[in-house]
Amino acid sequence: MVEEVQKHSVHTLVFRSLKRTHDMFVADNAKPIPLDDVSHKLKMSIKLRTDYASVLHMPILKENFREKDSPNTGDLYGHKQYPANQGQELEYLITGTHPYPPGPGVALTADTKIQRMPSESAAQSLAVALPPSQSRLEGNRTAAGVGDIYRHAGIPERAQPPGLSMALMEAGGNKNSALIAKKAPTMPKPQWHPPWKLYRVISGHLGWVRCIAVEPGNQWFVTGSADRTIKIWDLASGKLKLSLTGHISTVRGVIVSGRSPYLFSCGEDKQVKCWDLEYNKVIRHYHGHLSAVYGLDLHPTIDVLVTCSRDSTARIWDVRTKASVHTLAGHTNAVATVKCQAAEPQIITGSHDTTIRLWDLVAGKTRVTLTNHKKSVRAVVLHPRHYTFASGSPDNIKQWKFPDGNFIQNLSGHNAIINTLAVNSDGVLVSGADNGTMHLWDWRTGYNFQRVHAAVQPGSLDSESGIFACAFDQSESRLLTAEADKTIKVYREDDTATEETHPVSWKPEIIKRKRF
16 A cells, blocks of 8 residues: 655745755864864874984084073973083084094094994984084084084085985974975086088988988998988998889888898888898888888897887887787877887887887886877987987977986977987987977087078978988987988088187076976
8 A cells, every 4th residue: 555645835845955954064074173282292293203213312502401490491292302411511513423434534543433333322422522613603503414414424415315415404492493495406517519510411312301320330321201212322422322112102211220231111101121231122021000100110139120100009020020029009199209229118109199108028018108298209319328318399308217217307499390309429419300490409418509400402492491300320420311302411510619619608597397
């Protein structure tokens, strides 16, 4: 039998609803609990012990103990503080308790010897008396600073652990210790580099020159172009030695193997080819990419080729068997550049999805994804000596540390689409852009010491000014650029330049390090 629902008037229902709402919001659940003095003191004493246990036992200077009430004074949280040696003049500052003499060149005698494992009481007895004038200068200090401890122990301050650089314990009167902020870092003076000047323009291609590579023997170099050809040039004279045809669309990447007489090329026709330079013929094709292949690189120690494509993947190929070992999936847009190295992470990719990925070659998975760039990353370069790399994007050039991709610094000022980066052992970083400008930077400090905008070759439009690729030769004395005016330009250092004729216009300034 169905029970009838008792009907209430609208007035009653509205009143009940109001009552429920009132009950809900009248409660003070969201209000903070009133502070309990005992628990707050306990919490602060634990924090104090955790952070400053290593310096809490230190003796306190006599200026703070001139109160007439009592020899013992308490701090804010109920800790009693005692003078180190009551009844004596308290002109003391603690030294570090170190197993070596207190300074360089001091013999380890009975007087200068310091205990190896001192107890707290022994540590207090190992104090060094200060002259009264210094005592007055140090009068506003309640405990020795960490820097003082290191200095008295004979350890140079720069050897301090980085975490302690902030922990200089400074305070006055009966206040608690306060932290003094570290000084903002200033930019170190950049190393002087001679300027680079254009000394040769090589023409011969019938389309944009998209890629360039120098062979390991430094006798010749190879270029790939939008005219679908690969050309090999003599490095010393700049004369054409050989043209290779076979691609049916723009050639976007070339590289010469140092382990075998092979040349690898890739293009917008989705093809990856291996050329035998003894016969000048294609001997292998690597099939698998679903769209244009934008770049490739060879692993320095194993026979592995890595390519990157507009299909948002990078593929790892076994050079001999032509098998696709891994497909590195994860990017969400075209992968524009790929680089290999022998150390971990062995593969680095930059993509139009604005990210850089560091890959685990064995697992075929991403180790780290760097999301700091705001725009497409079209260029990545590895430093030949340091365990670092740089990435180029229209927003910034950024430097990173391996293996985890820790950010080092931004190189700002090249406000254009950066197509290519190259770096040599002297720390000269070159960035080439879509508008034909080339900036040269000091790697360590990020100082931009030269800007170049070479004229286009006669007969070309000014809008055909653009740098697609650049590379140093093996001796690092020449810089080759592949350009949109269908030429290859060769630069070398200006021998006549000195630090007087081309000074570094460097102003020390506070570094504004932005991560984004």
